[in-house]
Amino acid sequence: MLAKYIGRRLLYSIPGLIGITIIIFLALRILPGDPLAILYGEGGRENLTAADIAEIKRQLGIDRPLYIQYADWMKDVFTGKMGESFWRGDSVSELIIRRGPLTAEIAVVAVLVSWIIGLPVGILGAIKQNSMADYISRFLTIIFLAVPSFWVAILVVVVSLLAFNYRPPLGIIQIWEDPFTNLQIVLAPGIVLGLATSAYIARMARTTLLEVIRDDYVRTARAKGLPERLVVLRHALRNALLPVLTLSGVLFGLLLGGSVAVETAFTVPGLGTALVQAFTERDFVVVQNLVLLYGIIFVFVNLSIDLMYAVLDPRIRYD
Amino acid sequence: MASQADAPSQLAAPTASPLQRCQYALISGLTFCRRYPVGAVGGVLLVFISMVAAFAGLFSPHDPLYVDFLSLGAAPSAQYLLGTDYEGRDILSRIIYGGRVSLQVSVLSVLLGSTIGALWGVASAFLGGRFDIISQRVVEIVMSFPALVLAMVLLVALGGGIWTVIIAIAVTRLPYGVRVVRSVALSVKELAYVDAARAMGASNFRIMAKHIAPQCFAAYFVLATAHLGAAIVIEASLGFLGVGITPPTASWGNMLGGVIANTYKPIWWLVVFPGLAISITVLSFNLLGDALRDALDPKLRGR
């Protein structure tokens, strides 16, 4: 029954993914400017004849009808090639393989931080409702919800340079090559992003926990004389966690988007900076594939959260 | 703040006369301020920020584009309260005029996105069937892009300019409007008086406009307020990444973007003040939004 449910959920996500590809494809085909001018640099285009330009367009495949270009792209995506950078001729899938791990690490650090900080703060607020600790945590939550993470990132970068004469290592160093150097690259952006997300988690955890605590079975447990801490941990928390989990999935989109700006502020050579660079270079092959990747990741993260939900919460009906 | 389950959620009951509504609004406004002092503070701050932005010419001490070539990168002083940037332009005036742009963008984009979304949500809920299913799919697709990335794609495709930024951000706000309003509309649709209206031969459009849409207003209002802060942050991020409002027009985002792209040990007043402006504005929106949500629709809490 569960397997059937999973299968159906997977099936449902397919039209969504196709829709994503169509939106990206169409949006990027109305770009202004002549991409050939970028390709051939300052003054280079003047030396090309009309025939040369036609030939180059043919080689790049941008002279064909849109639907064929789209079909080609889909073919590339399914074969995992994802085409080549319009500007540098480098394989986009290689780019993703090289830069993806950094962004993935940042996302993992951010999610961990958001839970490690957000959950205890939220729980504390709920247990000690209207205490001083609750007020402080709520105040901080509200502040962190308002402060844009990229600005915090800028402040961290500037302060660490001015005060400690420090900047993170250059280049892409993977965690399996040199964990210490790698962590210097990913930790700070991960924590900055995580702090921003932790505020949402804390608020959600507090609210749901407060609701659950008022529910009957918790009251029963409490009436049975179980210690308060145990009541919260054993009964209330489990049920309160599910909405937080769902929120985490929704927040993942915020996190992916935020990582673009935070990576840029920290000059981390991850997917986010690659995306920004591709945007400024109008490299639509890179842009369309990276944006697609972001969409796919988001869809699958939320799909797996839904499935986790189904496993964790027996009340969910599989239909 | 979170325990006011008894908050007045029955705003604008369908039977109230206009006068009663007015009275009610006034009373509930006062009640709101008394019950939600923090939210009221946010509201007051917002009124202040909006006034300053709206009458930027009165409040800003200088022309935001005026280049004082004798005071390039000058520290905060009596003449330039928040200092000048590397081009010799007054930071305070740029923050005020930038605030005008940022507020304009966020309010218009949220209004545009949420309104279209809300109308779509009402239609989707009321019409149901295939239209509803397709609508839900489309909403899901749009929601599966990170908002910032989607806005960037649209901006690169549409080109720069204040209206394209508004449209790009509006598109990212649209699905929330559809979702939230649709769920409210679905429950309203089942109410007896809608059936009654239908029995009396009212057209679909009339039922949607007269009976269902007003019931969704509270949800729409809460939603729009909640998203204003997000829109400000998206606008600022776009400006920071260099794809939003283009210089020399000031926006909070592009003020920060320029600093980071141009200097490795930036002067602090270029970094601190625009960021503070963003944070305080978003904070005010959030405070007001939270209070409004608690007051108008406890069911929406946490969304």
Next chain:
Amino acid sequence: MSSMFSVKSVVSLTVSLLLVFVIACGGTAPAEPQSQAPAAPQAQDQSAATAAPAAQAAPTERPDEEPTATPFATAVPTVPPKVQAETPRLMLRAPEDNPQRGGVMQWAGLSDSPHFDMHQCNTAACAQPQGVYFDNLLRYSPFDGGKEVIPDLAYGWEVSDDGLVYTFHLREGVLFHDGAELTSEDVKATFDRIIFPPVGMISPRQSVFVAVEEIRTVDPYTVEFVLQAPRGFMPAAIANGWNVIERKQTLEDNNLDLKKLKPGTTVHPGTGPFILEDHQAGEFWKASRNPNYWNPELPYLDGIQHSHLAYGPATGAALITGRVDYVYGAGADLRDDIRQNYSDTHTVVVYPIPSIGGMFVNHESDGLSDPRVRRAISMVQDRCAIKMAVAAIREIEVGTWVVPNDPDFGALYREATLNKKPGYNCPATGDDVANAQQLLADAGYPNGDGFPTLDLMVRDINFFVSPMAPMMQAFMKQSLNINSEIRVVHTSVWQEDRDQGNYDLAVNGAPTPLASTPAYWGSWFYTGSGSNWNRGSSNPEFDALVDELIGTTDPARKEELTLQGAAILEEWTPMIFINHFTIIDGFANYLKGHGRANRVTLFNDIRFDTIWLDK
């Protein structure tokens, strides 16, 4: 087309004049470190190349009289090499007594090459990282900042008495990274491609070589350049860091297009001191020592890592925090910081590049067709304020019509900028503004009344978008009440709209292959020149003057013409000229074995073979 051709010849002629000077200066100014550094031989006493450096490097030197047998039969010369056993040839080594070997130098700067074909590329992003994989026929000395031309793959050269034939003698036993030996055929193929490019190939430095008629191989180690007319600057032009020697086989195998081929040991080999290990576009280049380098003393480094960083703040932070040893293209804030706070550990050098910045003018636009209007707009620009505002990103020189680093006319430049000429006062004086307002009124727009709002198109490069364009706009508005709307566009749109005349004023920078006042003029302001981006601008009087200036050798006449030309440009104001560009490099003081603190210009010293790390 005919006008284009004339421009090219104009440029090349002009360039020749400058280069004569460059060489003359290099020759007349004795190299200071001569006592300890190997002095590079002068072109004329080539045959008696210095013995000192060879003696120093002797123990490990491969004797020239014993041509190394290569394992590659095809590469074995069929004609016996021209033996010059009695004259040891220049083999560079670091000037210090005991250079240390080993270590990897971390370099950061612009290095996201658009492609791998040095001959076709005209951005620093190509030459900076790729230069280390190749050698040139001749090169600029790494010990004097790149002023003097010294032997490289050619150990010597002779010029015929009529100045029409240059004969270059190649070193024997030079191996490409794939093991094949260098012969004169490779040199010929390289320069044939640069000078006579096939259809569709872009050869940015072709114009310098227009006088070359033919390149002949005499034997496998001798190659001749035959000229139509004498050109004293030939060695300097050949030594340009871009003109790397490619293998003939590589060129033929790839239909003369190397854009997509990474420099590698097999498909695209060079002869250079380093071998490409790894490269990721837009990220880094990793080079390792070439163990079979023809100069056994070099290189000292085990490798170089070129990391790509954009111009400006990123490079500054990387250098100061010790992440890298050398940065290219830093901001003026780094320059000041190093001079004030880090002079013990770091050195910074500022040098000009042949490129200008400013507003190109559409002479066909309403209002802008009147030279008085253009002059008024130019006069109210406070170039010093712009220079200061820009300083955080990079250093610029305030622009006038003469070039600051021109050996002939630098004095003219200084005179113009020392608060003597209208429009170049810092800050702009009330007189300048009043005069400009009067000019505008004379043109029929008193107080800017009735003047159309101008479309100010800006290329979306940070530098232009953020400090420059808004300031120029502000000066027009504040001093002349001329309104304009800034339109920031991507490079591709900029070029398209420029070509179609879709602009009133257009902000960008424009490079030329080589630096000299007449070359600049021929390139940027000559009617119909490919780099004259001022639509519809034409001044026959000025064209005639440039034609004459290029052919003039008499210094007095040259100065007279230059002054006249500057005066014409001042009146005519074909564009709103703001600045000459400069580049800032910074490096750690433990980098030894170079003369980079005196660097004179770009692309003359990018090999890093004599550099060693003293730490």
